[in-house]
Amino acid sequence: MTNPVTLPDGTPVTARAGLASAVEVAAAVRSGTSSASELLEAHLARIEAADGALHAFNHVMADRARADAAAVDAAVAAGREPGPLAGVTVALKDNLCTRGVPTTCSSRILEGWTPPYDATVVERLRAAGAVLVGKTNLDEFAMGSSTENSAFGPTRNPWDPARVPGGSSGGSAAAVAAGLTAVALGSDTGGSIRQPAALCGVVGVKPTYGLVSRYGLVAFASSLDQIGPFAPTVADAAVVLEAIAGHDRRDSTSIPQPAPALSARLGEGVEGLRIGIVSELSGQGIEGFEPDVLARLHEAADALTSAGAKIDTVSVPSAVAGLSAYYMIAPAEASSNLARYDGVRYGLRREAPNTAAMMAASRTAGFGPEVKRRIMLGTYALSAGYAEAFYGRAQRIRTLMISEFARVYESFDLLICPTSPCVAFEFGAKADPLAMYLNDVCTIPSNLTGQPAISVPFGTDATGLPVGIQVMAPLLGEAAMFRAAAALEASGK
């Protein structure tokens, strides 16, 4: 059985009793039954009590959060509209820029850096009445699936501190699972929101590429990166996504459309929806899927059938090559994006007699081993003589995968599979980099195709560790995807 982290009174941090959802918080603050300041103090106290054991946060913004909360309470008192997230506490993955507040990417190379601007999502959350509580831990530059690559030490899984929370957005997932914040934001390049959401038993969403502005998200792999919410419930994830989505002229890849309406349609159910189980992402031809995880998948399919959906299995042959394509494309883009860390304009500098030596010394001292591996993998995949065999072929597999998914979506509205082949693993269990990469097999296809996907908690394995089910949708298919997620949640697993 699991051995969750506990509060001083012995209550497991994972127990939800007494914790309001974001939707409930916003309603209570708006009506004046609760104050944003009071709710914030409860979260700050919980962070104080539990984050020593969890290390979900790199930095708690207590003073700024108090000012945010006071502003929300003042708006309510003055009869002004407090916004859809009035008083809702939000934790931000520490690769989202916050003006005047440290933004480290859990890397030595950015230790102590304070950005001169806010990310678009930060501006939008504040405008919606949210209270920003702090910056959460991650694998360095979002490269990893466990937070073990953080330069500041890993985050621990609230369900069992001997296990990883998943990654790279492990701090955000653990903070929500432990009730240290109502909701959180993460970024997802190959599964970095969905996999930790699954391993910590919360909801996590990777929206359609371009739905949420990337302005102010520190770049890892620009054609794959997307910001999205973590929340205890599907309805909470929907209100947060509604608040942060929509066109932003400061991100040239931003889709020129307003935010989709999701909350209002959650109750529409799945009657008549055609939902496919992707065989390649459910253990057919790929090893390492735990039997308990596959058992929960089949129960999820049964639950959707009971709710009126039509379920069938479907094959997407190129999905098995997604992993290899991803581990060429993402490092290639990273090797270019991380060229900016050179000790000249910001971040760590190691002095040397000339500029080239200063840059190499700074990069060598500032980057951890996984970041170095990815930069080298990407540099190699792009280098003369290898670019076509590796990077070029990977980009063409990406096209193949997009057309295969498009064909499948002619017959299906949504697709499902496990979010992760396994539940939360112990620290050090995947010390071999390739073994860690293989953990991303189910989440990577949505990044390569740009399509949205959500992870919903659905029961546990035999030991009580959470299992997540992933629902995937075609581009901009968030509304139906959220309805299916709500149906899975309502089935009570």
Place this chain on the structure above:
Amino acid sequence: MLTRQDVAKVAKLALLDLSDEELDRFTPQLAAVLEHARDLQSFDLDGVPPTHHPFPLVNVFRPDEVELADDVREEALAAAPAVEDHLFRVPPVLGEPA
């Protein structure tokens, strides 16, 4: 097969000074990832164009207008390791200091 010399060359291209111990450790790790990526060769990709970006947006333009407040320049320079006359200062680009 990826060699230790290949890894050393790539590290130099990426401006990373790797120790002997790092070269020994990274070589088999990177070789294993490249070995796994051989499955990219098993798909028929004749006539399949590359995808650079998942959403069909091209040539996104907007007016080039200054929007930030003046003090952002000072904030940005404040984050730099070395500054002189409102410029980023670096060691000599060519050769050694006099």
